[in-house]
Amino acid sequence: KQEVTQIPAALSVPEGENLVLNCSFTDSAIYNLQWFRQDPGKGLTSLLLIQSSQREQTSGRLNASLDKSSGRSTLYIAASQPGDSATYLCAFANTGTASKLTFGTGTRLQVTL
């Protein structure tokens, strides 16, 4: 069974900092990995998706990487802004069960002025 851990659980940084959110997993038979953002009381917004054959994806100030050998994915946020404050979730679909996502418990990010 896939186990997903996100560290740290919470993070507070000043505006402008570059930061890295970590996501580790136990089963390397990955079909794809998706990073989501969730604002308080809202749904999940997809940020980036990495297929098993890829190592990273980029969208604007966001870069996500996948290293199956080490069981780790990272989400890099460049030049953080107060609007980036949210909870960030990683989710994995495994080979053979691609219709099912296993989520981490998230990292709650606060970017201060």
Place this chain on the structure above:
Amino acid sequence: NAGVTQTPKFQVLKTGQSMTLQCAQDMNHEYMSWYRQDPGMGLRLIHYSVGAGITDQGEVPNGYNVSRSTTEDFPLRLLSAAPSQTSVYFCASGYLRPGKRSNYGYTFGSGTRLTVV
């Protein structure tokens, strides 16, 4: 706008009542699923479907029923509500065949906040 629509957004039920949470998507996605989100537990899969007429259980299926008669709709039925089912419920749809479709991956609805008293 294309996406996943969940209704209602909020609901209060009494213990023992039944109800149906609605979910509809207009992206012609083959996969649909229901998750519940609880503090400290993250999102957990309740039921999922890989196509019309095909459903299966997820991690926490007890007390819930689903059916998928069309590609677009995937309702979640609570048979006899219990306080333990107080949660936020999310429906998701997905297209998972690598290719050129821009909406590859999963799309989530905005959620239904359910309280059982």
